[in-house]
Amino acid sequence: MSPSSQPDYTQFPHYNITFPAPYVAHVEINRPKKLNAFYEPMWLELGAIFRLLSHDPSVRSIVLSGAGDRAFTAGLDVQAASSNGALTPAAAGIDAARKATEIRRHIETFQHEISAVEKCEKPVICVLHGFAFGLAIDLSCACDIRLCARDTRFAVREVEIGLAADIGTLSRLPHANVAMSWVKDVCLTARDFDADEALRVGFVSGVFDDKQTALGKAVDMARLIASKSPVAVQGTKEVLNYSRDHTVVEGLNYVKVWNAAMLQSQDVVDAMTAGLQKRKPTFSKL
Amino acid sequence: MSPSSQPDYTQFPHYNITFPAPYVAHVEINRPKKLNAFYEPMWLELGAIFRLLSHDPSVRSIVLSGAGDRAFTAGLDVQAASSNGALTPAAAGIDAARKATEIRRHIETFQHEISAVEKCEKPVICVLHGFAFGLAIDLSCACDIRLCARDTRFAVREVEIGLAADIGTLSRLPHANVAMSWVKDVCLTARDFDADEALRVGFVSGVFDDKQTALGKAVDMARLIASKSPVAVQGTKEVLNYSRDHTVVEGLNYVKVWNAAMLQSQDVVDAMTAGLQKRKPTFSKL
Amino acid sequence: MSPSSQPDYTQFPHYNITFPAPYVAHVEINRPKKLNAFYEPMWLELGAIFRLLSHDPSVRSIVLSGAGDRAFTAGLDVQAASSNGALTPAAAGIDAARKATEIRRHIETFQHEISAVEKCEKPVICVLHGFAFGLAIDLSCACDIRLCARDTRFAVREVEIGLAADIGTLSRLPHANVAMSWVKDVCLTARDFDADEALRVGFVSGVFDDKQTALGKAVDMARLIASKSPVAVQGTKEVLNYSRDHTVVEGLNYVKVWNAAMLQSQDVVDAMTAGLQKRKPTFSKL
Amino acid sequence: MSPSSQPDYTQFPHYNITFPAPYVAHVEINRPKKLNAFYEPMWLELGAIFRLLSHDPSVRSIVLSGAGDRAFTAGLDVQAASSNGALTPAAAGIDAARKATEIRRHIETFQHEISAVEKCEKPVICVLHGFAFGLAIDLSCACDIRLCARDTRFAVREVEIGLAADIGTLSRLPHANVAMSWVKDVCLTARDFDADEALRVGFVSGVFDDKQTALGKAVDMARLIASKSPVAVQGTKEVLNYSRDHTVVEGLNYVKVWNAAMLQSQDVVDAMTAGLQKRKPTFSKL
Amino acid sequence: MSPSSQPDYTQFPHYNITFPAPYVAHVEINRPKKLNAFYEPMWLELGAIFRLLSHDPSVRSIVLSGAGDRAFTAGLDVQAASSNGALTPAAAGIDAARKATEIRRHIETFQHEISAVEKCEKPVICVLHGFAFGLAIDLSCACDIRLCARDTRFAVREVEIGLAADIGTLSRLPHANVAMSWVKDVCLTARDFDADEALRVGFVSGVFDDKQTALGKAVDMARLIASKSPVAVQGTKEVLNYSRDHTVVEGLNYVKVWNAAMLQSQDVVDAMTAGLQKRKPTFSKL
């Protein structure tokens, strides 16, 4: 069912994918000359990468960052978008309903690719630095944990270009549990905010002196997570995301049904035995 | 369909309505001698005002504040409420079920009027100062952004008068993304809290030295918002409120359908063109 | 319908139950030699206690804490759990589906008992100190307000023993309105966090110098709550919990129907009269 | 709060409103020369009428039918709609986003007026006959009980004029508990169906030889309902509509809270006493 | 965890519990002199019985019927209810809010006991005959399959005694997928309906000549169900009930997680092997 051989992670020209620690993958957005701005091939690749990582038994946690000194990503490559995509005017003879259908399909694909990060079974730690505008927020909202460098300049920029953000920011930010008064401030004004503000409101959970330090910290955290039972870790991500979207009673029922199978892992036995013996357990692949 | 002439905003005796900047309305609660305490005509006027503002094409953002030095609003005018309304005892011969029906209809109207602020298509920035008790919290929770003066004394006062708050505080505060342990503290004890505490927990997103400074800041923010595409701004408010109440998947679907129409605005073209030309765009009315 | 005589609170060997102030109950977990670690009889007793308190008219607010200097609770008594319960291996001849059924029923009971704290009609203030690991978090998440001593060491420990937390932490923490990036950090890494961090993110709403001070403060808060109308207080808890799990519109409708009956209390009259007379009201039992 | 004087039901030129039995109102759509086709003033009046009936204590059940021999209603007056409303082309210089805003507001008003029938606190029995096309289905879906004359010709006509029905049919029919395979057949093909088919699938619950017989039967049913406790009847409508839209567990909780007040009526005592005495009870106004 | 010894089913004076076929239990309501009318001890016993059956490995399907020739159950024993329970007037000095609290708790218990039938992990086939009024409908709605004798006289009687049905009928009937126009007719008029009508609308799925024939048929059906894999049968009940209350997407996700464990039963292997060998499989206890 699942492929036994390692996926080929070199097939994605816009990303560097490395493995800095056991069971840890590092996905680096790699279009630094354009401030890592996104155009269509980049989000198609991104979705494909995270779908592969999701089922790859040799990966247990993931770090996502941007190449270069200047930007995690400056957001959508507006020039590319305006020559091809949802933002292009309708062709002659196309009425507004038909154009709407075209736009809807386009947004659906785009959302689907970014949501692959959230749907990935393994935790994803996002490391932001430099410019982190527009799509940077959509994308980082789909990650589980957000860390950043002190120089990061964040902005929910979409109203600047005449539109409500539609790739995830407005859908996920109200569920990131950061104060709604602040969320509306930054989404409606499109103003910049810095790392300290991001930390204070809880949008990021760690700020570090520079990108390298932040990346190092993220890899450490990923390594720590990867040292735990993958059954426990992946269940924790799944159940937290499910619970975010459901009532407490629904959440309790779901984790009960989930764990009916997942408590029957060798990991529980191994973890408890190792705990009693004061040593670190190892866990088989998942 | 929509009226072409400007609504008459002078018909509401309990409110001052002014236009301090282009496309910015300022609604001032105006019963300062009574600490801006509310009685029925005031909430009926409030709802009517915000329904007018909602569709008025010459308004793009709104500031809400209270007249006088002493109070945003001290809350419900209890004296008035106890002589007429839900808090009056049942008339002779009225059983508890019939009284309950009367109460239910009364609360429904009251909630409907306060909810007009949330349903208003334009963002509303609330500026609190002085006493901000009871209904002050219900009302400010229906606004998008909350700012305050340093002298503000907040309290969720309703348990002091023997009731669970029913005009919005208990329904909206858990979704304002301020810590629930704190929410329960202030709602169950009815204790005061000050501006610093309100900022720390995220109930407000800005504290300013005095009411005038806070108001000035709010008007600046409203002006900034009003300078953006109204299509983008109103879509952002709508989608954030929708997403707050729905799962991430539902939110993504909704913004996709919403933007299928709303990306077909002239604003996107104008904003992108102006962006490339490094000038400020102007947008036609909505 | 409801028993007129006082329940017997001395029948629960693992808990000390006292009444430190009028209408205030104090429930103390009492297995200090084992760091208040839980095994099955303890959670069965806990549920029974809170079901009694829920309908006891002489109780209006509750404090929950742990006996001894060292721990609120160190969590699940893993030794006991591994000899009897969901974590034991399946008996010979039991297939994974049948074992899953056994686990599901076990978790259901366990969740049901811990949820009795949340379902208790009276507010519960949790005071944490020392070790507060694993089940400590599940349990405190079911309380309304969390306070702690400065020496508290918190951890969502479950991934350490190979499982996703299934007794409440993962279901309730996303609704405690603490930043999700932080929630995922502590749930996925199982790392410790201290009182200051817990306060900063809003997991607790008060930190005090030591356990005794924290307990004293909790009893004061409980006393304050118990001095208010029990109709108002219990309605406030119910409506906040309902609203947390529903949209704003649903929450408004619910409080409207709830208050249709509950505004018809003598408490409203008494509270308003006392307010006008600048004296403290007293309220009859509920 | 509620007006003590009888509302003036003669102010609505497009409707005949009569009172054929104690506590029974009969609302007749009265534009027979145009086959009772709807244009904007008619739905505005309709909403106003049902909002009045909802709180009128002298009304306990309502019959809705159409004047003339030929049609309950032939639906939207397309000619009127195409000269003014959502179906008119955008004015020059109005982009598709702005036109969409105009359409959205127009549909919202239209839906709001038709939904007044469903929101009316009293049960509404719809009697269909002759042509019952398009809006006839939207409108009858907002009623509680549907009866018809044998000559009725039903059709969900909207796809014939190029649109998905947006005033209620598509939203309510899937919840009318008629087989979805049939619902999609009639909604996608826009074909006619007759009274027998409507009865067989459960869209109507009674077919009668002609309009007069059907009307007579409806008035009998309304009279029977009006002879029951209004507290019981209005609670039953409310709880059934709530339950239709919620899970079983939510529905049980809601009726519990609802009845906490509503069981405290004199009606329960009177109904039980009358039952023991084998006589018909009478109930005071609600 | 689960008791190894057979529960004692003789401890319930108001019920006869027999085992007419392998793995089949028959629960007979046994108060025929009172037409099987319910008073409080009866619903407390009912809940206890179905909680025992739910986990009893020697039971795989259940038939529920009423003793005597005259009634499945005539409903609530109104005489008993009016001397003790939610329908009694408030004691002197009890305000309407306190009485409401008492009523709410009473209804909660009553609902909890009847819901034990729905929550029972094994399918329950209800056999109705004779009078089936009021609570008879609440109770049968909590069963999975409804069969009846030709002489059954059904009625949703609650409005006759001045109240909206609050023990399940109004919450479950809209989800039984019988036409809502009919549901509202019988719930609002409280009229009788007979077996043919019940079959035509789908409230029952089988009508038989007399009670004995219906019972025989029910036992046959229960025997058939009990001959299948209990893992498959209990999963099917659970997933159908879950899906009834959730969207299709939620339902698909749930059955996926459910079956992740439940496909790992020996039953799948045994059933498929037996199928290939054209013999009946046997399944171990669950």
Add this chain to the structure above:
Amino acid sequence: MSPSSQPDYTQFPHYNITFPAPYVAHVEINRPKKLNAFYEPMWLELGAIFRLLSHDPSVRSIVLSGAGDRAFTAGLDVQAASSNGALTPAAAGIDAARKATEIRRHIETFQHEISAVEKCEKPVICVLHGFAFGLAIDLSCACDIRLCARDTRFAVREVEIGLAADIGTLSRLPHANVAMSWVKDVCLTARDFDADEALRVGFVSGVFDDKQTALGKAVDMARLIASKSPVAVQGTKEVLNYSRDHTVVEGLNYVKVWNAAMLQSQDVVDAMTAGLQKRKPTFSKL
């Protein structure tokens, strides 16, 4: 964005895809020697086909049927499934949690492919005949309209092979608005039912003498649908499916936002003009 060239429908060996009428596609399951039983390549192809059809502007409605005289489909090819897939035993050394993960991923893919039929933007009419077991029900539940030949033998067979149906039947059947008592009967007993029973309960909406007649009727219906505005038809499918899964209020809001764009089609103008001119309109591609 959307491909301008016609997709290649000949690449799917297990299906015949033809175009029997303008804008009508006919998808025929083509493995008649195996009674059209499904194995993995078949559902992967099925999903791919319906994803292509969904966006193919030359297709407006679809008929789905099975090749050969004997079966629409006899369901899952159990032999294939037991040698490869969710029903295979775990490999040595794989614990139940890891096997569960494998199963979950397998079911997810399988569901995803079958759900492609429901997600297809165009209406799908299913024509059943002969054996229609197990997966036949899952698959037909994902279609919009179900017709059948008189010889059809239906069964929800899954409990026969030891499992709860997990590819759609149990999730969709409760929302097909067929009586739940009947749904549980057929799902729990796995018994056969015939065409008349299927029609009576509403599972199918038409029964025809033989497969050819049924197919002819389906093509006629598809042709009729394809003659309508594709904007109207696709909106109707989308809104009905959305409304099935949401409350009435949510459904009304959704269709309002949907139609804000979709009423701006040329189709409305063309349909109304053609209506006035008593001629058939033609519509441009979508």
